[in-house]
Amino acid sequence: MSDETPARKRDHINICLDLGPGVEYSEKTTWLEYVELVHSAAPEIDLDEVSTEARLLGRRFKLPLLIEGMTGGTSEAHEINRNLAEAAEKLEIPMEVGSQRAGLADPGLEYTYRIARESAPKAFLIGNISAVQLAKEGVAAAEKAVEMIEADALALHLNALQELVQPEGSPFFRNVVKAIREASEKLQVPLIAKEVGTGISGETAKMLAEAGVKVIDVAGAGGTNWARIELERAKGIDPEKVSVAEVFLEWGIPTAASVLEVASSVQGVEIVASGGIRNGLQAAKAIAIGADFVGMARPFLKPATIGPEAVVSFAERFGHQLKAAMFLTGVKTIEELKKRRRYVLLGPLLEWMRQRLRAL
Numbered sequence: 001m002s003d004e005t006p007a008r009k010r011d012h013i014n015i016c017l018d019l020g021p022g023v024e025y026s027e028k029t030t031w032l033e034y035v036e037l038v039h040s041a042a043p044e045i046d047l048d049e050v051s052t053e054a055r056l057l058g059r060r061f062k063l064p065l066l067i068e069g070m071t072g073g074t075s076e077a078h079e080i081n082r083n084l085a086e087a088a089e090k091l092e093i094p095m096e097v098g099s100q101r102a103g104l105a106d107p108g109l110e111y112t113y114r115i116a117r118e119s120a121p122k123a124f125l126i127g128n129i130s131a132v133q134l135a136k137e138g139v140a141a142a143e144k145a146v147e148m149i150e151a152d153a154l155a156l157h158l159n160a161l162q163e164l165v166q167p168e169g170s171p172f173f174r175n176v177v178k179a180i181r182e183a184s185e186k187l188q189v190p191l192i193a194k195e196v197g198t199g200i201s202g203e204t205a206k207m208l209a210e211a212g213v214k215v216i217d218v219a220g221a222g223g224t225n226w227a228r229i230e231l232e233r234a235k236g237i238d239p240e241k242v243s244v245a246e247v248f249l250e251w252g253i254p255t256a257a258s259v260l261e262v263a264s265s266v267q268g269v270e271i272v273a274s275g276g277i278r279n280g281l282q283a284a285k286a287i288a289i290g291a292d293f294v295g296m297a298r299p300f301l302k303p304a305t306i307g308p309e310a311v312v313s314f315a316e317r318f319g320h321q322l323k324a325a326m327f328l329t330g331v332k333t334i335e336e337l338k339k340r341r342r343y344v345l346l347g348p349l350l351e352w353m354r355q356r357l358r359a360l
């Protein structure tokens with residue numbers, strides 16, 4: 001059993017690399033295409049006045065961009081984490097490692113996560129365990145995960161759909177919020193609650209905020225699709241999981257709807273928009289509608305298998321796109337982009353919010 005998690009993490013990386021965009025939703029999108037930023041023909045600023053600096057959890061970063069948690073536990077993951085971390089250090093952006101479950105179960109695999117801290121001594125590093133594991137094993141597991149990489153914060157992933165369709169899944173979510181509350185009281189570092197690609201509703205955000213999390217990372221629908229990835233793994237092994245995964249391929253709250261839900265439900269909690277963010281214009285839209293930061297996972301995977309320079313140039317391209325969006329809307333700072341609210345919601349996103357605002 002001890003090799004089960006590394007094997008699963010290897011499968012996830014290989015499926016994502018082999019299928020490329022094929023691991024994303026086919027029908028459902030992020031709905032960021034239903035957010036229009038209002039163009040400014042006379043922005044009254046010069047491009048070089050635009051700053052993409054942003055804050056998260058009290059730290060200042062060069063870009064409002066988080067490298068989302070992806071991997072650990074295998075020799076390939078060691079390389080990927082090294083390349084991502086070296087890039088994060090250079091770019092001055094935060095990075096999250098993938099689920100540390102393998103390292104917690106087998107100390108011989110800790111090096112595959114610790115490489116992130118070794119390669120990025122100054123970077124803001126985020127640990128990662130599942131909220132289900134936290135509920136099962138208690139705060140000690142969270143403390144060990146933090147210690148393993150000298151983490152500055154800990155992300156707890158909420159992956160109900162994935163647990164349902166994963167051949168070795170644990171769809172046991174009873175007492176998860178209680179465990180998060182206990183961890184937020186005892187842990188020395190702030191907690192981030194994150195989904196993995198099906199989004200967080202306003203109601204869930206309220207529960208998480210009351211439980212003491214400081215950041216909600218929505219990881220909404222429209223990007224990496226875990227029903228699709230686990231469907232690939234379950235084929236030929238577990239027909240029951242296949243039949244559930246097939247029906248839930250388009251399940252989830254689109255990223256733009258999730259950001260609006262969380263932003264209109266909680267205060268004093270920072271919001272990361274993730275799930276299908278693929279360029280700087282989408283990031284500008286997500287920030288305009290209420291996010292403080294954005295995150296990306298899958299777009300970083302391929303560059304991370306090449307080297308730190310490939311990761312850096314991908315993030316720099318993203319930065320240029322974000323800056324262009326800010327210039328064209330006439331804002332100099334990320335704070336201004338957030339405050340201005342110069343956007344229009346269209347179509348299904350507007351309809352969603354009209355109906356949901358009454359409930360939230």
Ligand SMILES: Cc1cc2nc3c(=O)[nH]c(=O)nc-3n(C[C@H](O)[C@H](O)[C@H](O)COP(=O)(O)O)c2cc1C
Nearest residue numbers: 068070098099157196219223224275276296297298
């Ligand atoms: C290869 C891969 C592995 C992932 N592993 C983890 C994980 O171990 N823990 C976690 O919280 N999220 C994991 N995720 C989910 C991401 O952190 C992110 O929430 C999700 O992929 C949505 O972002 P994206 O559409 O930009 O990929 C993984 C994503 C990918 C692509």
